[in-house]
Amino acid sequence: MKRNLRVMITGACGGLGRVLAGECARRGYWLFLTDIRQPDLDTLAQGLARRFGARADTWACDLTDDAAVNGLFAFIDARGLAFDMLLNVAGIDFEGGFLQRERQRLLDIVSLNIEATLRVTHAMLTRRRQGVPFYLVFVSSLASLYPMPLKATYAASKRFLLDFSIALRQELRGEGVRVLALCPGGLATTAEAMRGIAAQGVWGQVTTNRLERVARRTVDKALANRAVYIPGAINRLLARCGRLAPAGLVAALLHRRWQAARGHSY
Amino acid sequence: MQWVVITGATSGIGLAVAQKLAAQGYGVLGVGRSADRCQQAQARIQQSYPQARTQYFCADLMQQRQVHRVADQLCAHLAEHADGALHALINNAGCVRGWYTTTEEGYEQQFALNHLAGFLLTYLLLPALQRGRGRVIITGSNSHKGARVHWPDVMLQHHYGPLRAYKQSKLCNLLFAAGLNSRLAGQGIRACAVDPGLVHTDIGNKDAGGLVSFVWGLRKGHGVPPDVPAATYAALCGQDAPPPALYYYDGHPRRYSRRVTEASANRLFELSERLCGIAYEA
Numbered sequence: 286m287k288r289n290l291r292v293m294i295t296g297a298c299g300g301l302g303r304v305l306a307g308e309c310a311r312r313g314y315w316l317f318l319t320d321i322r323q324p325d326l327d328t329l330a331q332g333l334a335r336r337f338g339a340r341a342d343t344w345a346c347d348l349t350d351d352a353a354v355n356g357l358f359a360f361i362d363a364r365g366l367a368f369d370m371l372l373n374v375a376g377i378d379f380e381g382g383f384l385q386r387e388r389q390r391l392l393d394i395v396s397l398n399i400e401a402t403l404r405v406t407h408a409m410l411t412r413r414r415q416g417v418p419f420y421l422v423f424v425s426s427l428a429s430l431y432p433m434p435l436k437a438t439y440a441a442s443k444r445f446l447l448d449f450s451i452a453l454r455q456e457l458r459g460e461g462v463r464v465l466a467l468c469p470g471g472l473a474t475t476a477e478a479m480r481g482i483a484a485q486g487v488w489g490q491v492t493t494n495r496l497e498r499v500a501r502r503t504v505d506k507a508l509a510n511r512a513v514y515i516p517g518a519i520n521r522l523l524a525r526c527g528r529l530a531p532a533g534l535v536a537a538l539l540h541r542r543w544q545a546a547r548g549h550s551y
Numbered sequence: 552m553q554w555v556v557i558t559g560a561t562s563g564i565g566l567a568v569a570q571k572l573a574a575q576g577y578g579v580l581g582v583g584r585s586a587d588r589c590q591q592a593q594a595r596i597q598q599s600y601p602q603a604r605t606q607y608f609c610a611d612l613m614q615q616r617q618v619h620r621v622a623d624q625l626c627a628h629l630a631e632h633a634d635g636a637l638h639a640l641i642n643n644a645g646c647v648r649g650w651y652t653t654t655e656e657g658y659e660q661q662f663a664l665n666h667l668a669g670f671l672l673t674y675l676l677l678p679a680l681q682r683g684r685g686r687v688i689i690t691g692s693n694s695h696k697g698a699r700v701h702w703p704d705v706m707l708q709h710h711y712g713p714l715r716a717y718k719q720s721k722l723c724n725l726l727f728a729a730g731l732n733s734r735l736a737g738q739g740i741r742a743c744a745v746d747p748g749l750v751h752t753d754i755g756n757k758d759a760g761g762l763v764s765f766v767w768g769l770r771k772g773h774g775v776p777p778d779v780p781a782a783t784y785a786a787l788c789g790q791d792a793p794p795p796a797l798y799y800y801d802g803h804p805r806r807y808s809r810r811v812t813e814a815s816a817n818r819l820f821e822l823s824e825r826l827c828g829i830a831y832e833a
């Protein structure tokens with residue numbers, strides 16, 4: 286087992302990023318963490334050092350800002366770092382009617398979930414360690430598998446990542462790059478997410494994945510060169526049904542479900 | 552006037568203890584995580600006991616940065632109003648989490664709040680406790696019996712279970728009290744844990760997850776009102792001599808788990824010091 290992989294995690298201070306960082310630290314990997322606020326990164330890096338004796342470098346930057354990302358890579362190049370794995374976690378989860386949201390907030394979803402992910406991925410692929418496999422993970426979502434009313438932009442952005450991931454995997458196969466798309470259902474990442482899950486009742490309970498297990502298996506599956514990871518048997522079943530049913534019908538069913546769930550929580 | 556600090560003083564047991572101690576003439580410093588609920592609790596106490604001296608501070612105690620910040624505020628308040636002396640620190644804030652969830656440090660939330668927060672806050676308030684020859688009272692639980700500490704993975708990243716994590720954190724409360732007593736005996740500081748019994752509060756309905764919330768909804772109805780256990784805290788604060796036993800229920804010492812040993816207490820101290828970046832003994 287390789288113990289000295291160097292791993293970059295974006296969105297490291299969020300709920301999923303923290304658990305993935307903990308999982309990698311537990312395995313003895315070297316971490317490079319980025320997120321938007323430096324004090325948050327410092328706290329996480331300190332926690333990982335205290336808990337696992339982990340080595341974690343950090344750099345705060347806004348991934349939607351091209352110049353800031355150039356700064357990030359200038360820092361990396363100045364230190365001559367090369368990487369074995371990139372976990373693209375940074376992303377906005379988002380819920381609500383299209384017309385109820387401000388225009389800019391909607392564009393932010395595309396700008397972070399899609400543009401920023403491409404920006405970082407492209408730059409990282411030229412900084413991979415030579416002669417060994419490079420592991421690339423995109424955090425898509427179960428939402429990527431269907432058109433989703435009331436989460437239309439978000440779900441479509443995650444669909445982009447899923448298709449992109451599968452295509453890139455094929456394209457870079459010969460170069461030792463292994464690409465995995467993670468499609469989790471609900472995750473109890475924040476207090477808000479926990480309330481959202483609770484509002485969906487039994488449905489929320491059964492489609493929610495255990496964060497620590499998803500983190501562990503995501504790394505396992507990336508190492509095993511898997512293409513897509515949908516955690517949870519029920520979610521896999523839903524994914525299969527979603528693929529078989531006509532998109533219009535799925536959209537109608539989901540619309541009804543989300544409206545009911547929102548009725549609960551408001 | 553004697554001053555007490557109570558964490559998780561905005562609802563449930565902590566609020567009942569704050570009210571009782573305010574009524575008995577203690578200066579009460581409450582800590583809660585929500586500014587609104589802090590304000591409400593303070594207003595409520597002030598309304599019932601207009602002569603009470605009560606001040607609430609807001610901090611999410613799972614996050615160590617906020618423990619440090621609120622400890623500074625508490626020390627400043629004590630320095631100004633109480634000559635820097637603290638009579639009792641009541642580490643009571645607690646939570647239940649149906650899912651594995653983490654703090655800013657990446658620590659599991661139940662372990663972080665139910666154990667580490669009190670461990671760190673006590674350390675930061677030691678000077679005030681020394682000055683007041685104070686006592687440290689920790690809200691434990693009888694559910695610690697049968698639990699053990701999963702040393703290689705205390706955060707239960709591998710086999711997380713809500714109850715397992717909760718019970719372990721409550722066992723840690725007793726181990727912490729025991730460890731404090733052996734370290735601070737010479738300084739006149741005494742620590743003990745209280746089993747409040749089954750109490751009718753909403754602890755299992757706060758971001759605990761659907762299943763836990765459902766089960767707690769059925770169970771809490773059998774609990775006693777929070778002012779029942781509050782009497783035990785008041786007695787422990789009120790008696791002249793510091794509480795001699797390690798574990799109390801309903802005003803009396805109670806038997807605790809055989810797993811509360813000196814070796815385990817020391818091991819937990821070492822681990823917690825590392826996770827908090829502190830050292831009790833220089």
Ligand SMILES: NC(=O)c1ccc[n+]([C@@H]2O[C@H](COP(=O)([O-])OP(=O)(O)OC[C@H]3O[C@@H](n4cnc5c(N)ncnc54)[C@H](OP(=O)(O)O)[C@@H]3O)[C@@H](O)[C@H]2O)c1
Nearest residue numbers: 559560561562563564584611612644645692749750752754
């Ligand atoms: N209820 C029982 O049957 C029972 C039995 C044995 C032991 N206990 C223990 O008793 C203690 C108090 O529980 P309770 O039943 O009174 O529950 P509770 O009513 O939920 O009270 C918990 C208190 O802690 C506060 N709190 C929660 N998370 C916090 C955070 N991150 N930072 C700061 N404060 C936070 C809560 O604030 P909010 O008001 O904002 O929620 C509340 O004031 C816990 O340690 C629990 O383990 C309870």
